[in-house]
Amino acid sequence: MADAPPTPRSGAPGAAPLAHRVPDLGSLELLLAVARLGSLGRAARESGISQPAASGRIRAMERLLGVALVDRSPRGSRLTDAGTLVTDWARRVVEAAEAFDAGAQALRGRRDSRLRVAASMTIAEYLLPRWLIALRRERPGTAVSLHAGNSVAVAERLLGHEADLGFVEGLATPDGLDSAVVGHDRLLVVAAPGHPWARRRAPLDPAELAATPLILREPGSGTRQVLDAGLAAYGGLAEPLLELASTTALKAAAVSGAGPCVLSELAVGEELAAHRLVEVPVAGVRLRRDLRAVWPAGARPTGPARDLLSLTRGAPAPADRPG
Known part of the structure; x- marks a missing residue:
């Protein structure tokens, strides 16, 4: 036995799509106002349109449905029998639309009540706190979680849908993500005042920096990426003296005299001012990087993620895409 043909989703076979056969919500709401107020003019004012526009909408509905809906007279407007029946149907459609809108608002509210941020260490420690304080002033009801x-x-969390917005410090935008530059940073070679490099008169040669065991961040960090790229032409980095996973740990090790390290300029201002660390100039190598906000490619940030991005860039927030 042959399979029965599928029933068209829009009704009878060959029928036009539902949107072309049913009046729009605005027109149905206008019809309900006419039924409630008994006057096309008052219904027009309540709907915020002119009376001629309201008459045009009613006539368009009558043409679409093929029946008269409203009897007009100097004493006012009253529904025809068909109009009364259509009004009952319209009320159910409008109530369903109101329920749909309430549900959509609840979804938006749930989305806007939380923000998951993932950030590389330097940005998380030295820039994000003030951005998040500013965001809290704008969105006091948003709960923010931060993964450093x-x-x-950071890229893995975004691609795994475990974060709404991320911040990275590497040389380029990670694969699968879109980005916007939100700042710039410079890497400094620093050492404790007692280290021989702290007393140098001439800048450090890149080859000597590359050949010296340093206190370094782990592979995968933005700092390490920039350093690896900058010193690749000089034989690459020597085996690390220590490999640590946080900026705070690197600073503590360098201050203790364990050895020189490379850190963000954002991270060492206090230590340099207090002479707990000394900057060691390096000639002939560029140790600069862009700081980027990142998000999954093609998925422009919305809600609180959009607002946080705007705060980092000091520009008006782009509008949410509809849908």
Whole structure:
């Protein structure tokens, strides 16, 4: 036995789509106002349109449905028998639409009540706190969670839908993500005042920096990426003296005299001002990087993520895409 043909979703076979056969919500709401107020003019004013526009909408509905809906007279407007029946149906459609809208608002509210941020260590420690304080002033009801890790981990969380917005410090935008530059940073070679490099008169040669065991961040961090790229032409980095996973740990090790390290300029201002660390100039190598906000490719940030992005860039927030 042959399979029965599928029933068209829009009704009878060959029928036009439902949207072309049913009046729009605005027209149905206008008809309900006419039924309630007994006057096309008052219904027009309540709907915020002119009386001629309201008459045009009613006539368009009558043409669409093929029946007269409203009897007009100098004493006012009253529904025809068909109009009364259509009004009952319209009321159910409008109530369903109101329920749909309430549900959509609840979804938006749930989305806007939380923000999951993933950020590489330097941005998480030295820039995000003031951005999040500013966001809290604008969105006091939004609960923010922050995961701090290296740039690779940030990308993984975004691609795994475990974060709404991320911040990285590497040389380029990670694969699968879109980005916007939100700042710039410079990496500094620093050492304790007692280290021989702290007393140098001439800048450090890149080859000597590359050949010296340093206190470094782990592979996958933005700092390590920039350093690896900058020193690749000089034989690459020597085996690390220590490999640590946080900026705070790197600073503590360097201040203790364990050895020189490379850190963000954002992270060492206090230590340099207090002479707990000394900057060691390096000639002939560029140790600069862009700081980027990142998000999954093609999925522009919305809600609180959009607002946080705007705060980091000091520009008006882009409008949410409809849908």
